Amino acid sequence: MQVLVYGAGQLAQMMYLDGAPLGINVMAVDVSNNAVVHPVSKAPLDYTLEQAIELADALTVEFEHVPEALLQQAEASGKLHPGIDAILVGADRVREKQLLSSLAIPNCPYQIVDDLTQLDSCVENLGERLIIKASRDGYDGYGQWRLKAATELPALKSQLAELDLKAVPLVVEKMLNFDREVSLIGARSSGGEVVVYPLAENLHHEGQLHVSVAPASASTAALNDQAKDIFTKLVNGMDYVGVLAVELFQCGDELLVNELAPRVHNSGHWSQAGSPTSQFENHLRAVLDLPLGLACNTGGEAAVSAMINIIGCDDHQMALLSVPGVHFHWYGKSVRQKRKMGHINVTASSYADLGSKLQKLSEYLSLAHFPCLTDEANRLASVS
Amino acid sequence: MQVLVYGAGQLAQMMYLDGAPLGINVMAVDVSNNAVVHPVSKAPLDYTLEQAIELADALTVEFEHVPEALLQQAEASGKLHPGIDAILVGADRVREKQLLSSLAIPNCPYQIVDDLTQLDSCVENLGERLIIKASRDGYDGYGQWRLKAATELPALKSQLAELDLKAVPLVVEKMLNFDREVSLIGARSSGGEVVVYPLAENLHHEGQLHVSVAPASASTAALNDQAKDIFTKLVNGMDYVGVLAVELFQCGDELLVNELAPRVHNSGHWSQAGSPTSQFENHLRAVLDLPLGLACNTGGEAAVSAMINIIGCDDHQMALLSVPGVHFHWYGKSVRQKRKMGHINVTASSYADLGSKLQKLSEYLSLAHFPCLTDEANRLASVS
Known part of the structure; x- marks a missing residue:
């Protein structure tokens, strides 16, 4: 094949x-x-x-x-697979919002803006705390702006004045007070079989994913069901084939879709070490119409998993392999600021075990490049 | 690297x-x-x-x-790594026996034969049930003969008459009534760190490995300690670096070394899916003097593992991937009789679960090529 x-x-x-x-x-x-x-x-x-x-x-x-x-x-x-329509949904926030609306899937309140004067009505309708996103070619925090108070509007407008909004409109969203960011990775084969991985909890820093933990702590069966329901509506609605990643905001007990990625996703890398079938294998199985594999946490020594991105540096010590349950992945690229160079999967028998392993791991890394690591290690150590 | x-x-x-x-x-x-x-x-x-x-x-x-x-x-x-002496021990049964004797490691009683007349004293000293092995270039059942009664001796001698025993002596072993065949895979790094995997239980058919199960059922801590002790003596004795496989006969509570393989080994393939670190990764870590990784069964959905060899056929149905916990490995070779074409790892939460998965798996395979599979599935189903 x-x-x-x-x-x-x-x-x-x-x-x-x-x-x-x-x-x-x-x-x-x-x-x-x-x-x-x-x-x-x-x-x-x-x-x-x-x-x-x-x-x-x-x-x-x-x-x-x-x-x-x-x-x-x-x-x-x-x-x-997936088809061009699904890929373009992932590449264009206007299409993405239209899809979510057409399938009645909860997402952040928004307005499409193709003329800067429309920003005033955004403030009226959505409030003065806004996230403004270019509808295309924006990822990892590029092409995003924030409005924190209406008084900043004139400055924002002049910052955006150069953009051709007719060609690339803006999606303006209400800035939500969400509790955390989670993501759901799943796969659908052309025969219609669907599997989803447990929800992962994601820590971002300056627009980039730094740490994912799966399963997300304190994720109830109801929350996972809600996520799976969203996923199933999306993949069936698009007749989607392959792995789809759904980034979500959790607000209380409710999940709102933030973004879709029509592909394997950084927040699913934990599945390489933490699940009987990785997202990469399940993606290949799906696009080749083979049966899908188990998408759970494996349990035992791999009951919980963390994925730590290595971003913009290559000065890790390989002695980090002495931490039990560490799985190292290097992409073989030259170092550039903000570039994803590799990632480290860590499997553990409990959140406390995971926290203690992340703490040990941090001894082998230059922490300036891992701004979330020790806080996350401490948080996990206290999750029951 | x-x-x-x-x-x-x-x-x-x-x-x-x-x-x-x-x-x-x-x-x-x-x-x-x-x-x-x-x-x-x-x-x-x-x-x-x-x-x-x-x-x-x-x-x-x-x-x-x-x-x-x-x-x-x-x-x-x-x-x-390992060094030439260790590799040659694996390639020459005379050197292998000399090593085992020098380290006082229990193995099958034997005699070296470089003249066919010595076979008579073999029968006198070791009994009339013997296994005769060419000391070099014999594996997977090639270059092996059996004597089941002294009356067969003349026929055997004429069968062996063509061999140049001065160049390639025979190792003649007493045929033991062992209970089962197990193997221990472990690694030693150049810094002297040693890890061993749990004992695997191996089913052979016509001289070839067909199924391995890890951990071996009914393997006590004492048995694993005995195996680890043998392993440690061997690798320290040889100043060995890398993965070493030790094939053993279990007779009651005692382990006797049958054979050494100075490399990753077929009976360790289960570790790809069933352990936090595969034998392949641990071998690379060892020869590069990196810290070694966890060598346990992972637990949970991967508490026990089986490895099934695909030998001499390619008519499996890929729908076998529908069996949960199945991991397929294909080597990309053309079919030849007795050729190892690939293997299937199966992970499960218990022996009973593993037995039931092997049973399901057998529905997608041509059983003529998997002569041990359904019996092993039935046996595992009843292991508590």
């Missing part, structure tokens, strides 16, 4: 590594030059893009910002 | 897949032509053997029958 992934970064790499045992050969497309490359070595393979499309049993994406012409070509093959 | 593996089969492939996340690049040597190849695709890499040796941080082997000249060259680099 052959799978072609648009995008040649770490997500394609991890699909390759989980596909190989299943006899699935994963190839990657570098979308900057359409070269077909090996997902780990990035060495060019002896195929043109057209040949690779022909050869593949399924095509998929590792990120949603693939040039639309490439997606159209992929869709035309009849083998692209 | 770079590791060069002599041998380009499935063991090198699985080292590659477990090394990549750690930022370890594994290259393989096809010892039939000294080409340096990619361990998964087998595509030639742009290095001569000498360049790869120079580039590598560590050299290791995936099988013990590497031409001795190659091993000498590898040893001369100072980076070969």
Whole structure:
């Protein structure tokens, strides 16, 4: 079996590594030059893009910002999963909001803005605390602005004056006082089988995910059911095939959808070590219409899991492998500020055990690059 | 980090897949032509053997029958782990028996035979039920003969008459009435850290491993301690670095060493799905002098594990992935009789759960090629 992934970064790499045992050969497309490359070595393979499309049993994406012409070509093959509509939903916040509204899925109150004068009505309707997001090409905190008081409106308007809002409208959302950010990763196969992983709890810093913990602490069966219900509505509504990530805000007992990612997701990396089937394997199974695998926490020494991103640095000590239950993942990229360089999965028998392992782990890391780690270690140590 | 593996089969492939996340690049040597190849695709890499040796941080082997000249060259680099002496012990039953005797490690009573007339004294000293093994190049049941009664001796002698026993002596062992075959997989790093996995229970058929179950049912702490003691004596005695597999016969409460394999081993494949750290990762950690990882059964949904070899066939149905806890591994080779094509790991919460999963799994396999599977499923179903 052959799978072609648009995008040649770490997500394609991890699909390759989980596909190989299943006899699935994963190839990657570098979308900057359409070269077909090996997902780990990035060495060019002896195929043109057209040949690779022909050869593949399924095509998929590792990120949603693939040039639309490439997606159209992929869709035309009849083998692209998820389909182009779902991918474009993930790449365009206006489409995303329209989808959520059409499926009556709770999300943050919002207004679409394609003219700066409309910001005044946003303040009237949504209040003076707002998050303003470019509808396309914005991720990891890029292309986002905040309004904290109506008095800041003139300054914000001049900051946004350069943007072509007719081409790329803004999605303006009410800033919610949510309790925490969680995410649900799940998969749907073309036959309609659906599995979801337990909710993960996510810590962001400056717009980037730093730590995920799964299962989210204090996540009740009712909360997981609510999340699964949202997930099922979404994937059935889109006739979605593959892994979908749903980022959610938890406000009291209610979950609001913040964002969708039509792909394997950073907040699901814990499943590599913490679940009988990783999100990467389940994604491949789904797009190839194979039966899906168990998506629970494994239990025992892997009853709970944390994923810690390594961002913008490479000065970790490999002696961190002495912490029991540590699983290290390096993406093989050169260091750049804010760049995701790798991640560390940690499995443990309880939250307290996990907290103590994160504490030990922190001894081998330069903490300036891990601003959430010790606080999270302390928090987990006290979760019962 | 770079590791060069002599041998380009499935063991090198699985080292590659477990090394990549750690930022370890594994290259393989096809010892039939000294080409340096990619361990998964087998595509030639742009290095001569000498360049790869120079580039590598560590050299290791995936099988013990590497031409001795190659091993000498590898040893001369100072980076070969385990060292040449340990590898040759695994490749030569005479050296193996000498090592076991020198370390006073219990093993089957034996005699070395380099002249067929000595077989008579074997019958006198060891009894008339004997296993006769070529001392080199014998594995998976090749190069082995059995004597079941003294009356068969003349027929056996004429069968062996062609062999050059001065060049390759025979090891003649008393055929023991052992209760079962178990194996211990463990690792020692160059710093002297030692970890061992729980004992696995192995089912052979016609000289080939078909099923391993870990932990071995009814394996007491005393039995595991006895095994660990044997392992520790062996690795310290040899100043061994890397994963070592020790095949053992259990006779009552006593363990006798049957055979050593100076490498990752088929009976340790269960650790890929059933342990926080696989034998492949621990081997790489050991030869690179990194801290070793947890070598227990994970617990929970992976409290017990089975490994089923796929031998000489490729007509499995991929719908077998619908059995929860199934992990499929395909080596990408063409079918040949008695050839190991792949394996299936199954994790479960209890032996009964494991038995029921093996039963379900058997529905997707051509049972002629899995002669031990349903019996083992039934046996496990009744283990408390």
